[in-house]
Amino acid sequence: MRSLPMLDLHVEYAYMKPDIDAAIQRCLAHQKWILGPEVGELESKLVEYLGVQHAVGTSSGTEALVLSLRALSIKMKGQDYFDKADEIITTPFTFTATGDAILRSGATPVFVDVDPKTYNIDVSRIRSYLKENSSKAVGIIPVHLYGQSCNMDDILEIAREYNLFVVEDAAQAFGGMWKGKKLGSIGTLGAFSFFPSKNLGGFGDAGMVSTDDSEVASIVRMLLKHGGKDKYNVDYIGYNARMDTLQAAVIGAKFRFIDEFNARRRQVAELYTEGLKDFKGIKLLEILAAAYHVYNQYPIGVIEGGRDELQKYLKSKGVSSMVYYPFPLHRMKVFESGRSKAYKELLHAEQAAQSVLNLPIGPLQTRENTDYVIEAIKGYFN
Numbered sequence: 496m497r498s499l500p501m502l503d504l505h506v507e508y509a510y511m512k513p514d515i516d517a518a519i520q521r522c523l524a525h526q527k528w529i530l531g532p533e534v535g536e537l538e539s540k541l542v543e544y545l546g547v548q549h550a551v552g553t554s555s556g557t558e559a560l561v562l563s564l565r566a567l568s569i570k571m572k573g574q575d576y577f578d579k580a581d582e583i584i585t586t587p588f589t590f591t592a593t594g595d596a597i598l599r600s601g602a603t604p605v606f607v608d609v610d611p612k613t614y615n616i617d618v619s620r621i622r623s624y625l626k627e628n629s630s631k632a633v634g635i636i637p638v639h640l641y642g643q644s645c646n647m648d649d650i651l652e653i654a655r656e657y658n659l660f661v662v663e664d665a666a667q668a669f670g671g672m673w674k675g676k677k678l679g680s681i682g683t684l685g686a687f688s689f690f691p692s693k694n695l696g697g698f699g700d701a702g703m704v705s706t707d708d709s710e711v712a713s714i715v716r717m718l719l720k721h722g723g724k725d726k727y728n729v730d731y732i733g734y735n736a737r738m739d740t741l742q743a744a745v746i747g748a749k750f751r752f753i754d755e756f757n758a759r760r761r762q763v764a765e766l767y768t769e770g771l772k773d774f775k776g777i778k779l780l781e782i783l784a785a786a787y788h789v790y791n792q793y794p795i796g797v798i799e800g801g802r803d804e805l806q807k808y809l810k811s812k813g814v815s816s817m818v819y820y821p822f823p824l825h826r827m828k829v830f831e832s833g834r835s836k837a838y839k840e841l842l843h844a845e846q847a848a849q850s851v852l853n854l855p856i857g858p859l860q861t862r863e864n865t866d867y868v869i870e871a872i873k874g875y876f877n
């Protein structure tokens with residue numbers, strides 16, 4: 496029987512081995528482990544690739560979000576943390592880190608429901624929340640879930656109208672675009688993750704902040720090095736959240752392949768879509784015409800026959816699958832007890848959490864394996 500992982504990192508490494516090995520060897524030769532030359536080199540590559548003024552390497556995508564918000568608080572309010580009364584609007588259907596970063600910045604997350612067609616934040620809900628509560632909101636964090644862009648035209652329009660910052664959570668969307676513009680370069684800031692399973696993944700944790708705002712970029716740089724320009728005389732409550740040299744080397748080596756790999760992910764996704772589109776019992780997500788989707792994940796909504804049963808069946812056929820995410824954020828203890836707000840019912844997020852199943856996808860996944868997954872799903876429903 497076949498054994499199909501969600502993503503085969505062994506195959507990817509074999510494909511890029513000479514580049515990655517050479518990059519690691521270079522680090523072994525220079526021994527500059529903290530903020531070695533690879534970090535700055537990767538930042539320069541991303542400045543050019545994303546079309547932004549600044550890219551700052553961080554220790555993870557989570558820290559990229561936290562540092563972004565903290566830097567905005569310092570710039571906007573002149574204080575280390577937001578006040579609890581400051582609200583940041585985001586989706587409840589995301590990885591914990593998105594909402595957690597808001598709590599860690601001192602602000603209150605406000606969860607508004609998702610659009611059931613894309614599982615991304617429902618922009619009309621943001622608008623109606625702001626109509627009722629505009630004075631408290633300071634910003635929005637749209638999450639480009641699974642690699643598909645949110646509707647950035649609408650989000651920017653609302654942000655302008657209400658004078659809000661926009662931090663794009665582009666953790667799952669490296670190389671994705673909205674109307675030809677790279678995600679992470681559209682809002683006030685972008686936050687990326689290079690977690691190993693991301694489209695551009697390291698051999699451990701790493702992340703990146705992107706922005707055109709020089710002041711914010713320089714505050715982020717201070718915060719990730721304990722909070723000061725001078726490590727031994729600091730201004731702000733800081734972190735040790737630098738990007739690791741070795742990660743920068745690996746990510747820098749893999750960077751050459753990112754456009755090719757994203758195109759390949761899109762081909763795998765097309766096969767899934769073609770194979771599953773007319774299938775009763777399964778809902779496929781809608782792809783916005785203006786979005787260049789980079790498919791960090793390929794989700795299906797299991798609307799008949801039981802999601803967990805399908806997952807078990809696939810497992811019996813050697814096919815891995817994952818539920819991203821089983822709990823919407825507003826259902827988690829950490830966001831309870833007055834720490835966050837939910838705007839009206841979050842029914843679509845609840846439904847998504849109950850029905851979504853993510854199928855194996857990777858740039859080097861063979862057509863044979865993708866067909867095998869499709870046939871296994873069909874087998875279950877037949």
Ligand SMILES: Cc1ncc(COP(=O)(O)O)c(C=O)c1O
Binds near residue numbers: 592664
């Ligand atoms: C949407 C989203 N936001 C934030 C993060 C946090 O990134 P990291 O795991 O690099 O801290 C992730 C990734 O895990 C993510 O998927």
